[in-house]
Every structure is written in C-alpha cells, then in structure tokens.
Amino acid sequence: MTRFTRLLALPLLLIGAYSSAATSSTTSNASAEPVLNRISYTSQADQKERDFFVYLPEGYATQPDKEWPVMLFLHGNGERGNGKEDLGYVLIHGPLYEAWIQKKDLPFIIVSPQLHMFGMDKRGISYIDNRSPSQIPQRLEQGTPPRAPYFATPQPMTGVPSQVDMSLIPPLLPEGWDKVEEDLLHILDTVQNNFRTDKSRLYLTGMSYGGFGTWWFASQHPTLFAAIAPVVGWGHPSYIAPIAKHQIPVWQFAGGRDHTVPIQYFYPGLNRLEQLGHTHVRFTTHEDMGHDAWRRVYGSDDFYQWLLSHRR
Structure with a gap:
C-alpha cells in the first residue's frame, strides 16, 4: 500500500501524515508559500519503500480551482540513492x-524521484563515493544560499565532426532509469490523482543520466508528455520513431566543452527526428560550458516558458 508523508521545511525531516484532502481544499489561513512534500511508495524494482519529492508552487494552496502543469525531473548519476x-x-x-x-518562482508541480544505486556505489565512482550529506543544499528562511561555482577547469573545445560513425555510439540505455519504468508510471499516477494537475501539460526533463532517461522514457510512453527537454544526454537513434510519430516537442541541450558526453553523439538521434518528419525540434549548444551546462539551462527563464507554451 502506498503511504504518503509531508515534508514542510527541511529536506530530510518527515513530519505528520499526508492527506490528499489537504491539497484539494483551502482554509482561511492557507499559505500561498510553496511546499515541498515527501511521498512514500514501494518500488517494484526491489520491493523496498522509497520516497520521492513533490514540490507545490507558490499559490497552490490558495487557488483551489486551478490545475497546475507537472514537470517530472530525472536527475543525473551522482544523485542516486536509497x-x-x-x-x-x-x-x-x-x-x-x-x-x-533558490526560490525561483516556477509555476509547476515538480516531481523528483531518486534512482536506485543498482551497484553504482560498488564501482569506485569518485563523485558517488566521496559525496557527503553536507553537500545537500538547505532552503533558508531568509534569502538564498550562494550558488556552487561552475566546473573550475573547462575542457578544451573539440569541434564537431562532419560525419559520425554510428558504430561508435554507445549502447542504448544508461543502466538505470529503464529499470524503474513501473515506479515512474506509479509516481505520475499518484501525483495526478492526489494533486490538482493539468494532464494536458505534463513535461519531462532530465540531466546527464536523466537526459538519457528522458529520451528513453518518452520513447516508451510518447502519449504522456506535452514536451521533453533532455539536458546533456543524447537520444539514441533507436528511441526516435515514437517521439517523431507523436510529434513531441523536443528541446535538446549540450555543452560545447563537455568531455563526459561528447557533442558528436547528439546528432544521429536529432537527425533521425528530422528524417522522420519531426518539425518541433530545438538543439542548443552552450559552447563555453562543459557537462554542467545544466546549471545555466535550469537557471534560465526561457526554458520554463518554452515548456509552458506546449500542451498535449
């Protein structure tokens, strides 16, 4: 049985029991402030209880008749966990x-699950092995914390080859998000059934491993999403046909100095979209940035405005 709990202020503190009625009605003292909820579920991948975050934007509690767009965010490899x-x-x-x-006014219900380790913590990956809870940012009562700096030493630019050898494109799945497909579908159903959502405006985005996951999940469920935005994660050509068939608007982002996810791997999938007649494709390369181009993407305004411009 799925269990619900609410997180009100601190990201790791569970207090009280969640009630769907609390989000479907308002009282005279309802706060317009945003709320971060933490919801429990049983993962189909390992039959263990896990939590995911649901962010309710400013004004959610005080506008009981409004239906809100939903954004599903898939994180990168370094943010996996239990x-x-x-x-x-x-x-x-x-x-x-x-x-x-950072208290950016984003008018979305934001859904953020956490991917299982699936053995990644046994592989000696430094950015997983050396991470610490002290790195988890905290929301401040007043103001916002300083942003972390961009990657200190950008890699030199490599240029884009005119031809890409398809045989050199890595294997299909990035070992992760594909293993929790049923969990993701359950999480979306939970949010759409228990919060006031606009089902015509469900968006999917992810960074790095989550960018790969964005392409993959959209290819498996192309009728769900009004638009997708994979960030520094390419789409394998084998994912493309369902996305093109259903004309899902795509905005792909890459970093020109990214040596973690080389830019030449982005083109075969994007070109395949155009070959199949897809007319709603954007590709933006931040030439001066490396793999952390996601910082600029998610910190911008036009990214979110582009999502909101699309309905299913």
Missing part, C-alpha cells in the same frame, strides 16, 4: 534546486 536518507541529493541540481533552494 530514496530515504539519500533523497536530499536530488536537491543539488535541476528545477527543484531552482524552485526550492
């Missing part, structure tokens, strides 16, 4: 960081 005491790591980057930590 979905409990590790859940705060998903606050480090992305739209939830912007909305909850």
Whole structure:
C-alpha cells in the first residue's frame, strides 16, 4: 500500500501524515508559500519503500480551482540513492534546486524521484563515493544560499565532426532509469490523482543520466508528455520513431566543452527526428560550458516558458 508523508521545511525531516484532502481544499489561513512534500511508495524494482519529492508552487494552496502543469525531473548519476536518507541529493541540481533552494518562482508541480544505486556505489565512482550529506543544499528562511561555482577547469573545445560513425555510439540505455519504468508510471499516477494537475501539460526533463532517461522514457510512453527537454544526454537513434510519430516537442541541450558526453553523439538521434518528419525540434549548444551546462539551462527563464507554451 502506498503511504504518503509531508515534508514542510527541511529536506530530510518527515513530519505528520499526508492527506490528499489537504491539497484539494483551502482554509482561511492557507499559505500561498510553496511546499515541498515527501511521498512514500514501494518500488517494484526491489520491493523496498522509497520516497520521492513533490514540490507545490507558490499559490497552490490558495487557488483551489486551478490545475497546475507537472514537470517530472530525472536527475543525473551522482544523485542516486536509497530514496530515504539519500533523497536530499536530488536537491543539488535541476528545477527543484531552482524552485526550492533558490526560490525561483516556477509555476509547476515538480516531481523528483531518486534512482536506485543498482551497484553504482560498488564501482569506485569518485563523485558517488566521496559525496557527503553536507553537500545537500538547505532552503533558508531568509534569502538564498550562494550558488556552487561552475566546473573550475573547462575542457578544451573539440569541434564537431562532419560525419559520425554510428558504430561508435554507445549502447542504448544508461543502466538505470529503464529499470524503474513501473515506479515512474506509479509516481505520475499518484501525483495526478492526489494533486490538482493539468494532464494536458505534463513535461519531462532530465540531466546527464536523466537526459538519457528522458529520451528513453518518452520513447516508451510518447502519449504522456506535452514536451521533453533532455539536458546533456543524447537520444539514441533507436528511441526516435515514437517521439517523431507523436510529434513531441523536443528541446535538446549540450555543452560545447563537455568531455563526459561528447557533442558528436547528439546528432544521429536529432537527425533521425528530422528524417522522420519531426518539425518541433530545438538543439542548443552552450559552447563555453562543459557537462554542467545544466546549471545555466535550469537557471534560465526561457526554458520554463518554452515548456509552458506546449500542451498535449
């Protein structure tokens, strides 16, 4: 049985029991302030209880007749965890960081699950092994914390080859988000059934591993999303046909100095979209940035305005 709990201020503190009635009605003293909820579920991947975040934007509680757009965010490899005491790591980057930590006024219900480790913590990956709860950002009562600096030493630009050898494109899935497909569908159903959502405006975005996951999940469920925005994660050509068939608007982002996810891998999938007649494709390369181009993307305004311009 799915269990609901509410997080009101601190990202790792559970207090009280969640009631769907609390979000479907307002009282005279309802606050217009945003709220960060923490909801429990049982993962189909390992039959263990985990939590995910649901951010309710400013004005949600005081506008009982409004239906809100929903953004599903898939984090990168470094933010994996057990979905409990590790859940705060998903606050480090992305739209939830912007909305909850930096207090950016984003008019979305933001859904942010945490991907299982699936053995990544056994592989000697430094940015997983060396991370610490002290890195989890905290929302301040007054003001906002300083932003972390961009990657200190940008990689040299490599240029884009005119031809890409398809045989050199890495294997299909990035070992992760595909293993929790049923969890993601359950999480979306939970949010749409228990909060006031606009089902015609469900958006999907993710960074790095979550960018790969964005392409993959959209290809498996192309009728769900009004638009997708994969950030520094390419789409394999084998994912493309369902996305093109359903004409899902796509805004792909890359970093020109990114040596983690080389830019030449982005073109085969994007070109395949155009070959299949997809007419709603944008590709933006931040030439001066490396793999952390996501910081600029999610910190901008035009990114969110573009999402909101689309309905399913």
